[in-house]
Amino acid sequence: MKKIMILLFLGILAISFHSCYYDKSDLLYPIGVSAPCTDSAGTISYIQKVVPILRTQCYGCHTTTGGSGGINMGTFALDKVIATNGKLYGTISHASGFIAMPQGGAQMTGCQQAVIQKWINAGALNN
Numbered sequence: 197m198k199k200i201m202i203l204l205f206l207g208i209l210a211i212s213f214h215s216c217y218y219d220k221s222d223l224l225y226p227i228g229v230s231a232p233c234t235d236s237a238g239t240i241s242y243i244q245k246v247v248p249i250l251r252t253q254c255y256g257c258h259t260t261t262g263g264s265g266g267i268n269m270g271t272f273a274l275d276k277v278i279a280t281n282g283k284l285y286g287t288i289s290h291a292s293g294f295i296a297m298p299q300g301g302a303q304m305t306g307c308q309q310a311v312i313q314k315w316i317n318a319g320a321l322n323n
């Protein structure tokens with residue numbers, strides 16, 4: 197019986213310690229200290245890295261047909277057009293001469309911009 201109680205106690209201890217681990221960058225890295233941009237390491241995959249960002253930040257307005265401002269996005273061919281004509285990086289980096297995107301929303305994080313820039317610089321591949 198005593199043994200079981202000790203095991204139970206250790207189990208609860210282990211669980212409570214485990215729950216102290218937060219994998220949230222805003223908690224791990226205080227304001228002003230940016231999280232390391234591990235997402236932009238290595239080769240950037242269009243499917244795995246670029247699309248998830250564009251889906252949450254751009255595809256809502258820039259649909260594959262009839263997109264806002266005449267800019268259609270959401271397929272590789274469409275995304276490649278603005279990637280290679282400079283408009284994708286120009287708008288997300290809020291460069292002068294471009295309309296800042298996402299319109300009405302917060303600018304992408306530096307890490308997200310880096311992911312997209314790296315993908316463009318590597319030739320905007322369908323990878």
Ligand code: HEC
Pocket residue numbers: 250253254255256257258264265266267278283284287288293294295297298299300301
């Ligand atoms: C809330 C809707 C909305 C979202 C989200 C949005 N856009 Fe736009 N976008 C627009 C509208 C509206 C225009 C046309 C603006 C104008 O002509 O004044 C536009 C224009 C553009 C243009 C043409 C700008 C230029 O300077 O020629 C590009 C490129 C573009 N968007 C890319 C993006 C990208 C990339 C994202 C995601 C980061 C994005 N947009 C997110 C609404 C949106």
